[in-house]
Amino acid sequence: MMTRRNFATALVAGAAASLISARGMAASEPTSSPAIPAPLKARNVVLAHGLFADGSCWTEVIARLQDKGLKCTAVQNPLTTLPEAVAAAQRVLDRQDGLTVLVGHSFSGMIVTEAGVHPKVSSLVYVAARAPDAGEDYTALAKTYPTPPASAGIVFDGDEGRLTEEAFLRDFAGDLPEAKAKVLYAVQEPFHKALLIGKTTQAAWRSKPSWYAVSTEDRTINPDLERFMAKRMGAKTIEVKASHLSLISHPDTIARLILEAAGH
Structure with a gap:
């Protein structure tokens, strides 16, 4: 299997002029300092959303990346099955x-892990996101850590699941102003039960440079599980004092992390 070092070497051979050094994060300190290759300069960013959301959740981050000259596209995750979600991202790529x-937030870390092997993808960014290994049962992995409070707030209407308003405001968007969180709740996209049983068949983070933003106040994914996954993948990791929605409550920090991964 191709290592991250071999992957970076292969890309450098075809794009040496684009190579720049990784820069430190001013707003957050890394929890570890893995020896990852310096990122290649990318011109594009593709962002995928997770459960209880849609592509508009990336609006604040996108505006900051566009201001730096990057071309951004938010994937509209169908939230039906993992193969269909991955296919939607692949079409955009x-x-x-x-x-x-x-870039993936929350559940869409599954998409990043699977679709990230695409030849145009130079680096991966996980924002409070799932990061399974190939064939790994993420649900079983998550059960080895205390259950996050948001799990109790999921309700189903037939095959469609969503968060109750109380759980959304308290456990999903806990550090956002209530009025803003209520707007996000109003556009919450239900997910299908079939989405939760999908498993990745490959792990792009095993061959591509990766970055991870841990949300220290996360009540949707256990922060220690996030730390475990980030450390396992050897990602450049930052910790953000934020709810699960750090991409909305701390868009400057998340945008800087993406810019670093893009070699800017």
């Missing part, structure tokens, strides 16, 4: 012109 950073 196919349309990119040049090297691309693939």
Whole structure:
């Protein structure tokens, strides 16, 4: 299997002029300092959303990345099955012109892990996201840590699941102003039960440079589980004092992390 070092070497051979050094994060300190290759300069960013959301959750981050000259596209995750979610991301990646950073929040870390092997993807960014290994049962992995409070707030209407308003405001968007959190709740996209049983068949983080933003106040994914996954993948890791929605409550910090992964 290709290592991260071999992957970086292969890309450098074809794009040496784009190579720049990774820079430190001013707003957050890394929890570890893995020896990862310096990122190649990417011109594109593709962002995938998770459960209880849609592509608009990336609006604040996208505005900051566009201000730096990056081309951004938010994937509209169908939230039906993992293969269909991955296919939606792959179609967006196919349309990119040049090297691309693939970013995922929450459940869409599954998408990043699977679709990140796409040849246009130069680096991966996980934001409070799932990061399973190939074939791993993420649900079983998550059960080895204390159950996060948001899990108790999921309700189903037939095959469609969603968060109750109380759980959404308290456990999903806990550090956002209530009025803003209620707007996000109003556009919550239900997910299908079939989505939760999917398993990744490959782990892109085993061959591509990765970055991870841990949300220290997360009540949707256990923060210690996030730390475990970030350490296992050897990701450049930052910790953000935020709820599960750090991409909305701390868009500057998340945008800087993506910019670093893009070699800017």
